[in-house]
Amino acid sequence: MRQGRDVSSTAAVFLRGRMAILVLFAWACSVGTVMAATQTLATGWRFRLLPGSAAVQAHPEAAAWRTARVPGSVQTDLLAAGAIGGPFDRDNEARLRWIGLADWQYQLPLTVDEATLRRDHVDLVFDGLDTFADVSLNGRELLAADNMFRRWRVPVKDVLHAGGNTLLVTLHSPITRLQPWLLRQPHALPGEFDSAFGDEPKGRQTSNYVRKANYQYGWDWGPRYVTEGIWQPVHLESWDDLRLADFHIAQQHVDADVAQLLAQFDIRADHAGKARLQLTWSAPNGIPHSTTLEKSLEAGDNHLDLPVRIEHPQRWWPAGYGAPNLYHFHADVVVDGKIVASSERDTGLRSVELRRQRDRWGRSFAFVVNGVPIFAKGANLIPFDSFPERVTEARMQQILQSARDANMNMLRVWGGGYYQSDAFYAMADRLGLMIWQDFMFGGAVPPYDDAFRENTRIEATEQVMRLRDHPSIVLWCGNNEVQTGWESWPDRKAFAQAIGPAERARVERGMRTLFGETLRGVVQRYAPDVPYWASSPSTDFDGPANVPDDGDMHVWDVWAGSAPIEDYLKTTPRFQPEYGLQSLPALATIQTFAAPADLSPDSPVMRAHQKFDGGNGNQRLLLYIRKYYGEPKDFASFIYLSQVMQAEGIELAADHLRSARPQSMGSLYWQLNDVWPGASWSSIDYFGRWKALQFHARRFYAPLRVAPIRRDGRTEVFLVSDRTTPLDAQLRTRVMDMDGRLLHEHVDTVHVPVLASSRAAELTDAALLQGTDPQRSFAVFELVGQGRLLSRHLLYFEPALRLQLPDPGLHAELVDSGHGIVLKVRAERLAREVWIDFGTLDAQVSDNAFDLLPGEHVELQVTGTAGIASLRDALHVRSLFGATMRESAPTTPETARP
Numbered sequence: 001m002r003q004g005r006d007v008s009s010t011a012a013v014f015l016r017g018r019m020a021i022l023v024l025f026a027w028a029c030s031v032g033t034v035m036a037a038t039q040t041l042a043t044g045w046r047f048r049l050l051p052g053s054a055a056v057q058a059h060p061e062a063a064a065w066r067t068a069r070v071p072g073s074v075q076t077d078l079l080a081a082g083a084i085g086g087p088f089d090r091d092n093e094a095r096l097r098w099i100g101l102a103d104w105q106y107q108l109p110l111t112v113d114e115a116t117l118r119r120d121h122v123d124l125v126f127d128g129l130d131t132f133a134d135v136s137l138n139g140r141e142l143l144a145a146d147n148m149f150r151r152w153r154v155p156v157k158d159v160l161h162a163g164g165n166t167l168l169v170t171l172h173s174p175i176t177r178l179q180p181w182l183l184r185q186p187h188a189l190p191g192e193f194d195s196a197f198g199d200e201p202k203g204r205q206t207s208n209y210v211r212k213a214n215y216q217y218g219w220d221w222g223p224r225y226v227t228e229g230i231w232q233p234v235h236l237e238s239w240d241d242l243r244l245a246d247f248h249i250a251q252q253h254v255d256a257d258v259a260q261l262l263a264q265f266d267i268r269a270d271h272a273g274k275a276r277l278q279l280t281w282s283a284p285n286g287i288p289h290s291t292t293l294e295k296s297l298e299a300g301d302n303h304l305d306l307p308v309r310i311e312h313p314q315r316w317w318p319a320g321y322g323a324p325n326l327y328h329f330h331a332d333v334v335v336d337g338k339i340v341a342s343s344e345r346d347t348g349l350r351s352v353e354l355r356r357q358r359d360r361w362g363r364s365f366a367f368v369v370n371g372v373p374i375f376a377k378g379a380n381l382i383p384f385d386s387f388p389e390r391v392t393e394a395r396m397q398q399i400l401q402s403a404r405d406a407n408m409n410m411l412r413v414w415g416g417g418y419y420q421s422d423a424f425y426a427m428a429d430r431l432g433l434m435i436w437q438d439f440m441f442g443g444a445v446p447p448y449d450d451a452f453r454e455n456t457r458i459e460a461t462e463q464v465m466r467l468r469d470h471p472s473i474v475l476w477c478g479n480n481e482v483q484t485g486w487e488s489w490p491d492r493k494a495f496a497q498a499i500g501p502a503e504r505a506r507v508e509r510g511m512r513t514l515f516g517e518t519l520r521g522v523v524q525r526y527a528p529d530v531p532y533w534a535s536s537p538s539t540d541f542d543g544p545a546n547v548p549d550d551g552d553m554h555v556w557d558v559w560a561g562s563a564p565i566e567d568y569l570k571t572t573p574r575f576q577p578e579y580g581l582q583s584l585p586a587l588a589t590i591q592t593f594a595a596p597a598d599l600s601p602d603s604p605v606m607r608a609h610q611k612f613d614g615g616n617g618n619q620r621l622l623l624y625i626r627k628y629y630g631e632p633k634d635f636a637s638f639i640y641l642s643q644v645m646q647a648e649g650i651e652l653a654a655d656h657l658r659s660a661r662p663q664s665m666g667s668l669y670w671q672l673n674d675v676w677p678g679a680s681w682s683s684i685d686y687f688g689r690w691k692a693l694q695f696h697a698r699r700f701y702a703p704l705r706v707a708p709i710r711r712d713g714r715t716e717v718f719l720v721s722d723r724t725t726p727l728d729a730q731l732r733t734r735v736m737d738m739d740g741r742l743l744h745e746h747v748d749t750v751h752v753p754v755l756a757s758s759r760a761a762e763l764t765d766a767a768l769l770q771g772t773d774p775q776r777s778f779a780v781f782e783l784v785g786q787g788r789l790l791s792r793h794l795l796y797f798e799p800a801l802r803l804q805l806p807d808p809g810l811h812a813e814l815v816d817s818g819h820g821i822v823l824k825v826r827a828e829r830l831a832r833e834v835w836i837d838f839g840t841l842d843a844q845v846s847d848n849a850f851d852l853l854p855g856e857h858v859e860l861q862v863t864g865t866a867g868i869a870s871l872r873d874a875l876h877v878r879s880l881f882g883a884t885m886r887e888s889a890p891t892t893p894e895t896a897r898p
Contacts, residue, residue, distance in 0.1 A: 100226030128232025316348025362549025416442025448510020729785030740854025
């Protein structure tokens with residue numbers, strides 16, 4: 001018999017991490033305690049192609065049972081078995097697509113003891129199945145899963161027997177399963193990216209119709225690996241009489257004086273009776289508190305509230321505004337003097353508002369935390385890997401810490417991937433990183449049938465309940481680009497015309513119902529303290545999407561439309577959660593998938609790892625590089641210039657947005673990270689290496705920023721502050737030539753107000769240059785205060801292509817300071833975009849992608865495992881001089897050694 005998902009069980013059985021071995025927890029046998037037991041099913045799994053399927057004839061070597069890993073996927077299991085080559089190697093993607101078109105089986109010999117079967121209840125719980133999965137136990141069919149993002153719970157006590165049992169999971173290719181049906185339909189809803197490999201007809205994408213991570217079907221920054229597998233942990237849960245299905249700290253009201261909370265218990269009881277709810281908590285300062293409440297339980301589902309009042313709470317703050325304080329709560333359910341269920345969680349106390357007010361620019365879009373308007377600084381986060389099971393907590397921590405180190409305070413978890421793990425959000429909580437959380441819709445038009453909507457509602461309920469205690473989540477957003485795509489993308493407009501008015505009305509009503517009512521209702525019911533937004537970009541169904549004066553706006557004329565980078569200055573959205581420029585990763589990263597013969601922009605392998613415009617994206621990169629910098633001298637220079645162009649372009653956009661505060665209140669560039677090694681919009685590549693953009697972001701997202709914005713021969717100088725206290729400082733303006741001669745200097749006393757952008761000066765090119773050559777001169781704007789340099793920004797009067805950059809005379813020396821390795825770098829003349837590289841060595845520098853003034857030197861910390869001798873051999877230091885064909889510099893990057 002088939003069983004549906006037990007929705008009320010949402011958060012109770014989530015484990016605090018993935019187990020690598022089979023573990024049987026005892027009854028937690030302290031005196032007077034009778035607890036549920038969990039048996040994690042992680043080892044002993046095997047997998048094979050589904051017998052009798054078409055793929056067996058083509059791939060007979062995959063028909064025999066092989067060892068499997070759970071959590072995992074077929075692709076990574078085949079890789080571990082040595083049956084396939086590396087999915088990211090060269091152009092292997094095309095050769096491995098058959099895996100996602102086949103059907104597979106996973107089997108586990110399951111041993112269960114008599115003690116487990118004596119419990120009143122034994123449930124089999126799958127935290128995640130990817131995606132169409134038929135599950136049977138001892139030959140009896142249990143469930144048919146159809147949603148990657150849901151958990152599935154099935155009572156199995158009557159199916160199990162003591163000793164050996166057999167658990168079988170049959171996984172069906174979502175493409176193979178849905179394609180015959182879709183081909184019979186009069187039309188297919190518009191999707192995202194057509195397959196480059198012909199395994200789906202163009203315009204007939206199955207991904208719209210299944211609740212599975214969209215990016216795995218291929219995106220313009222990642223490969224097409226349609227995974228199948230048991231991608232989350234599996235366990236048996238056994239219990240008697242009573243189960244604590246959910247425990248939640250609801251925040252009814254939080255301010256500086258008081259936090260009014262409700263500790264909420266969802267309890268499933270077999271019998272009516274009395275229970276005592278015990279709650280203990282400790283504040284961030286370690287002081288403990290407790291309270292209890294006697295309650296009557298009914299047989300069935302019980303929702304119980306325990307009021308909690310905390311005076312003068314230590315509130316959770318976003319990064320840069322205060323400490324990300326967390327409280328620890330522990331709950332016990334006591335029956336007849338025995339603890340029968342327990343749960344605990346950490347949460348931060350804070351208020352969140354999405355402020356939408358009419359003003360002289362239209363209608364605002366601003367996050368307000370604890371009453372403080374926050375300018376959101378950050379980036380979009382895509383999945384960490386094409387194969388989620390390969391993502392470690394260390395890798396997540398490195399990416400999130402990098403975001404925090406770059407002065408970011410918000411990340412947008414984009415809707416074409418998957419909901420992240422509990423560990424991810426706990427890291428964001430501790431780092432003070434606000435999370436804009438999309439529901440998992442990446443841009444395709446969704447079906448409008450009731451069954452699809454109900455499946456999504458259950459998914460959303462489970463995910464919101466699982467994640468609602470994380471203070472980092474400050475927004476739930478219905479989707480990415482569904483509304484704006486429907487309204488403005490040519491393929492959608494043509495589709496809307498083709499299907500006629502009646503069907504068009506059904507599609508539009510379905511989108512509005514799903515995103516405007518269903519998902520909104522889930523958030524309002526289960527996480528009412530967090531705002532909901534129907535779509536990004538949008539006006540929350542209060543008018544057209546993607547407009548500058550209301551709601552949020554994605555800006556893609558630059559790059560996607562090939563517009564000049566200066567066009568970023570033409571639009572000032574109220575909040576800009578997407579904009580971006582591509583670049584290549586470091587040569588060391590490229591060498592992990594490419595051979596020496598592949599190292600040219602349009603080689604087949606480089607095209608295979610460039611997903612924009614069907615592999616033509618490197619020509620778009622060259623368009624921008626040639627326009628602003630010139631022709632790259634060689635492939636290494638192409639890599640370097642792509643990163644410089646990306647960094648300087650995004651810096652211009654981010655400075656513009658921050659300078660326009662409060663008209664604009666958010667800058668989230670696309671994108672922070674990568675799912676594989678290749679060309680993309682990321683600022684951190686697949687292996688965690690910072691690109692030039694990440695180093696620039698640390699400067700343009702700094703709490704204090706001097707931002708000169710030059711338009712049409714005039715420069716406005718803005719002083720941008722995210723500080724909550726004012727500052728009196730000096731603004732020093734210098735104009736120099738590239739050899740270091742000071743042409744003139746001016747110092748002004750300035751007042752920097754709190755949480756604001758203030759215009760400190762407006763200067764013409766003529767006033768700055770005073771007759772000097774704009775191709776050999778530059779301006780230096782510096783904010784100086786508290787006895788130190790607070791912010792510096794160099795302004796150039798011509799694109800780099802037309803500047804007469806001199807040989808900077810770079811010198812570099814590595815020394816052991818006794819407290820670590822230090823790299824000393826000095827420039828005799830202006831050095832623009834200095835880049836330090838140690839090849840494939842494990843070595844990181846404390847700063848990179850910076851300008852050095854004539855005669856200036858810096859000392860940088862070098863960290864990593866490489867020794868100083870190896871570092872000296874590998875060290876390369878370069879700048880813009882010598883990177884293009886026009887300079888008469890050597891054809892290799894400058895190499896500096898002591």
